Amino acid sequence: MGPRAPRNPQGEETEAVEPRKNGQDRKVSDELAETMRQGWADTERHDLEAVPQAAHTGRRRAALSARFPGERLVIPAGTLKVRANDTYYPFRPGSDYVYLTADQSEDGVLVLEPEDGGGHEATLYLLPRSDRENGEFWLSARGELWDGRRNSLTENARLLGLATADIRGLADLLADATGPVRVLRGLDAGVEESLRDKVTAERDEEFRVFLSEMRLVKDDFEIADLRFACEATARGFEDVVRALDKAQATSERYIEGTFFLRARVEGNTVGYASICAAGPHATTIHWVRNDGAVRPGDLLLLDAGVETRNLYTADITRTLPVSGRFTPLQRTVYEAVLDAQQAGIDAVKPGASYRDFHEAAQRVLTERLVSWGLFEDLSVERVLELGLQRRWTMHGTGHMLGLDVHDCAAARVERYSAGTLEAGMVLTVEPGLYFQADDLTVPEEYRGIGVRIEDDLLVTEDGSETLSSALPRGADDVEAWMASLLS
16 A cells, blocks of 8 residues: 555644655655646536435434533544554444434544524534645645545535534634533544543533433334345355355355455445354354364354444354254254244344343253253253353343444443333344363363354334344254255
């Protein structure tokens, strides 16, 4: 890649016409500077229409405004994070910022200014197009010649359906702000510094929690995007099955790369680090090293999700026999997990306690573990009371899903894990059994077997809909599906 000069997170122009550096200073002649000012076509786009999400973001901002009347509200997108030296990780904006704006620009900041008559005026502060006159276009660390064209402020206003302004004036505006202010912390140190004497941790935490809880119930746009994420993810799983022979000749890396290709072609990227766990690696809950062997006779636990271009992600897991057919013991463990998942799915409905589906799945898993003789002289009830099944079940049975793979994480316990399911919520159901390779408390033949089955569910008015139903779950169905892809 080409050289990159250090970025200024606040977008300031103090170095706008300083030459970029690549090991040594570069001199810019007056003649070259004059040449670079001239001969550029006008590329402003005048035929833009608002993005489909704009109507929804406006309604969301109105709900936020109603909750905090008379207060200035500041929601940053976040800044680039250094990967090494002068290279950066791909930028992914904060989820609350996307939820309220549909924008994905680095360093953007949404400000809701309270109005005298009530309500708020929303302004999105962004970096405008590069200035060709002063050399910013090609000399600045933020120059479009290096990083690519960005929308003008006018273009963004049309696309996003809200007023826009130059981010380079925001620091002074925030510093001069009066009255109560709340900021979403942890995303932009420069914004927080501008507000350090105007905000409190307690008030800002209340703001963060409310934003998270706003996202618990999805609207039609979000549900449609999550539905597409699941469909694209299913196609990614099909790609992996077709590539299993190549994975066996290489490693889990081939599986990771195969799914990533689908995620980039159909979406933005993967929604989280893909878990491509073959053999005993399947017993590690978050195995993301993905550098192990893929062997016939082993199971492959694939936990992966496509993140759409609107940044909503699927989160699906299938446990597949690498050879295409389960061994009898693998099938026994798999069907125990499948039955537990079905019990969990059956418990997902409006009005149910959030914990119901977890408890239903845990009971089924515990019944199987007891029937296999893994607890001497203990009843199912006693094992559940002591939580002894957790040695092999390990994790919770699901979580909310949306813009984040573990969505709405800042919501209060009483609204989330101790709350009640509502129509429009989207969550995962994902029980598992994991017998570690060195676990001497289970028969030797169980050791190294890990199975998880995960689907994404939409709570409906009268039950639930499995958004990820394109992928088979039953053992016979999985084998037939794999055979059709490998033939």
